[in-house]
Amino acid sequence: MTIRSDWRALTIPALMLLAATWVAPPATAKAGSRPDVRSAAALVVDEASSEVLYARRATQPVPVASITKLMSALVVLESGQSRSEKLAITRDDIKRTRGSQSRLPVGARLSRGDLLHLSLMSSENRAAQALGRSYPGGLAAAIVAMNAKARALGMTQTRFVDPTGLSSRNVSSPADLAKLVIATSRNPHIREYSTDEVHTVRIGRQAVEYRNTNLLVKNAGWAISVQKTGYISEAGKCLVMRTSIDGRNVVIVLLNSQGKYTRVADARRIRKWVEAGGPARTTVAGR
Numbered sequence: 375m376t377i378r379s380d381w382r383a384l385t386i387p388a389l390m391l392l393a394a395t396w397v398a399p400p401a402t403a404k405a406g407s408r409p410d411v412r413s414a415a416a417l418v419v420d421e422a423s424s425e426v427l428y429a430r431r432a433t434q435p436v437p438v439a440s441i442t443k444l445m446s447a448l449v450v451l452e453s454g455q456s457r458s459e460k461l462a463i464t465r466d467d468i469k470r471t472r473g474s475q476s477r478l479p480v481g482a483r484l485s486r487g488d489l490l491h492l493s494l495m496s497s498e499n500r501a502a503q504a505l506g507r508s509y510p511g512g513l514a515a516a517i518v519a520m521n522a523k524a525r526a527l528g529m530t531q532t533r534f535v536d537p538t539g540l541s542s543r544n545v546s547s548p549a550d551l552a553k554l555v556i557a558t559s560r561n562p563h564i565r566e567y568s569t570d571e572v573h574t575v576r577i578g579r580q581a582v583e584y585r586n587t588n589l590l591v592k593n594a595g596w597a598i599s600v601q602k603t604g605y606i607s608e609a610g611k612c613l614v615m616r617t618s619i620d621g622r623n624v625v626i627v628l629l630n631s632q633g634k635y636t637r638v639a640d641a642r643r644i645r646k647w648v649e650a651g652g653p654a655r656t657t658v659a660g661r
Contacts, residue, residue, distance in 0.1 A: 409647035411640050414610065414630035417548035418644055421556060421616070421623040427652050428644070435531040435545040436629055439604030439612050440497045442539030444558050444568075447490050449519040450505050451563055457487035461504050471499040474540060477584075482577045487563075492575065494568040496584040497603060499538045506537030513537070527553045542608035548627040551614050555625050559600040559616045568601050588613065589638055596645075599623075603637070613637040619648045 408428070409418075415431040426432070463482045478484075478500045484492075489505050492498035509516035516537055524532040529550035535543045546554075558564045567573075571592045574583045587603040590596045601615035610630035617624055626644055631637035 409643045411643065412631060412636050413628040413640050415548050417552055417627040419552050419625045421625055432548045433531060435547050437542040437606065437609035438539060438544055438546045439606045439609040440539040441551060441602050441604045441612050441614055442534060442544045443493050443497065443502050444554055444602050445520045445523060445534060446502055446506055446537035447494055447564055448558055448561065449516065449523055450490065450509060451561055453510055455486060457485060459486050461486055461489060461508050463500055463504055467500045467503045467507065471503050471538060471540060474499040476500040477582055484575055488575050491567040491573050492584055494564060494602065495570050495573055495586050497587050499540060502538040527557050529553055539604055540606060542606060548629060551627045552625045555600055555614050555616050565599050569598050590641060611637045613641060619645055624648060
């Protein structure tokens with residue numbers, strides 16, 4: 375008998391009940407088995423049917439690192455601000471992103487569109503900080519907008535305190551992030567910027583090339599419509615994306631992966647598992 379869960383209505387008691395009653399089948403590659411997911415928290419959802427294909431700690435709030443940038447980009451784009459307006463990187467942007475790598479010096483002037491592009495594609499922290507600072511009403515208003523948008527999307531286990539994800543106090547759950555991924559997939563600019571392989575910007579007289587932090591976007595075998603990576607020590611390696619597998623749109627959320635390539639390997643294992651037929655019933659791993 376197939377157990378189907380609507381990811382949009384996941385609650386902690388409901389997920390605990392599924393976890394308590396479901397008995398894991400052997401970890402093989404055939405349909406109905408569990409994918410060998412190594413990430414500490416994960417969720418795999420069939421978008422069209424709202425069926426949860428796989429869940430591990432799906433309602434547990436944890437730090438989400440630069441996955442935050444999907445939300446900061448969404449509220450900036452929905453604010454109606456011009457994407458062609460030039461913004462300058464300030465000393466305060468650098469101060470607030472201290473400890474993170476960046477190739478944007480003080481005084482660098484880029485369009486809002488380029489800053490969005492670099493924030494989503496290359497996880498450029500100074501770009502995300504400048505976008506939040508230049509939001510109508512300033513940085514504080516941007517954070518208020520991010521949290522308000524989370525509530526509007528039904529992300530009840532989510533809280534943001536900065537636009538970059540450098541703070542470990544930016545928290546969410548896999549179930550909430552699935553909602554964010556689907557919401558951002560409706561925005562054409564986020565789809566484009568997050569999945570570009572390469573983007574070049576001019577900083578002064580120099581052309582500077584940026585590359586996507588997700589290796590999967592340059593793989594022709596993947597049809598990824600939205601993606602975002604993230605990392606801080608408290609969050610581990612993170613990856614969220616919406617992709618097409620065998621003609622079905624699937625949302626994959628992988629949080630707190632250890633090791634450089636674990637999140638990508640998990641995504642590949644999940645894809646192979648879905649292609650093999652996926653679960654015979656909803657797969658819920660440890661709570």
